[in-house]
Amino acid sequence: MTLSEIADGKLAPRLGIKLDNISKRYGEHTVLDDVSLHVEPGTVTALIGPSGAGKSTFLRCINLLERPDSGTIQVDQHTIEPGKDVNSRDLAALRRTVGMVFQSFNLFPHMSALKNISFPQQKVLGRSKEEADERSRQLLERVGLKDKADQHPGKCSGGQQQRIAIARALALDPAIMLFDEPTSALDPEVGLEVLAVMRELAADGMTMIVVTHEMQFARDVSDTLVVMADCKIIEQGDPRAIMSDPKEARTRRFLRAVLER
């Protein structure tokens, strides 16, 4: 069984997501300036760019952890206009469709690894404890952490915690996964285990949007590379093409800084 078969439980359809004209400002300070991005089902989109470009904010706007001031989000027949009132049914549907993995893992420290993965399944999908635990164990096995089921997150390494966090998100059968710098808080070697799980997910056809500084991953795994700078998308397209021959001077400057160090 592949990771995504476990992940979609044969129920979750492959979905894409369309974001149009997303803008966000904090007071006078603009963070996102009219950003649009269309993600095709089953593709991997890597978001790169200098810090402060708005990558993470943009990603967090997708599942409305940040509320954009204007724009539209379309996913699975739901159209959400975050500038206006969002009804709780649309919000719940959006968050059910979209899973998220954070830079700082954000596992619940008072629950075992197994409970971290089972608890949301029981609460959000209404699965019984037995069903949820069985699914959790499958996922833990797939991310290589079967023996950590009863450990609390504090007893696990960063890489293990992040893999548990990925399992926790997958357990809810998301159609789309967001990754917010999933390896930035990890030692380079430990980050590899997390990247391996992500590569496998991508190979299984999960729709993924990944904010990352891992250029190798962005080049090898992503179908679309999106470069953000100064609150905008300045360039997007085939990752190899952009990395070898960027059109924009700003992209070139950024790539030189990260690739030629």
Add this chain to the structure above:
Amino acid sequence: MEALSAVLQGLPMTIMLTLSAFSIGILGAVPLAVGLSSSNILVRLASRLFVDLVRGVPIIVWLFLLKFGIQIGTFKFNPVGAAIVGLGVVSIAYLAEIYRGGLQSVPRGQGEAAHALGLTGGTTFYGVMVPQAFRIVSPSIATYLTGLLKDSSIASTIIVTEMVFQSQAFARQHPTVEGILPYIIVGILYIALSLPVAYLSRRLDSRMRKAVSV
């Protein structure tokens, strides 16, 4: 030994007062703590005003106000009622402030992760925030409980027959050297009562720390 049995007569009342007021505080402080961290500024200000008002006035003043200052129709507080309500309301205010501190010290990412997973506000609060906040504040709550145990003696001023009241009554009837004895006894009793609380809280704390240690 006469003194001891006199003081012991007040023991059930002391325990009853403390536990009643503590229960009122533990439960009543939950909505108030939510109010204190509400994003609605009016709710937050009202909660803040209540906490500061209650904490700004000495307990003895609240007890006198409740006992002698309140008359609604034919209703007046009896001494025990006034003491329970007074100590209870003060507990609500103090514990709400303790809870608020605990809730705010739970990392922001915890709430974000819960929202991203699609957990409802209620599940996020009771399943994710409260258990973590409780671990953080349980030593403070135990400290408050031992403080409350001693503060319950203030009820003696409005003629509630708890331990200190009984000590005073005994001392008044035996104005000799013996008069000091009930106070020594009552002091020892207070220590004896607070030790188990402190011990239990330390054990609970270290057990929970072990469970979630980083």
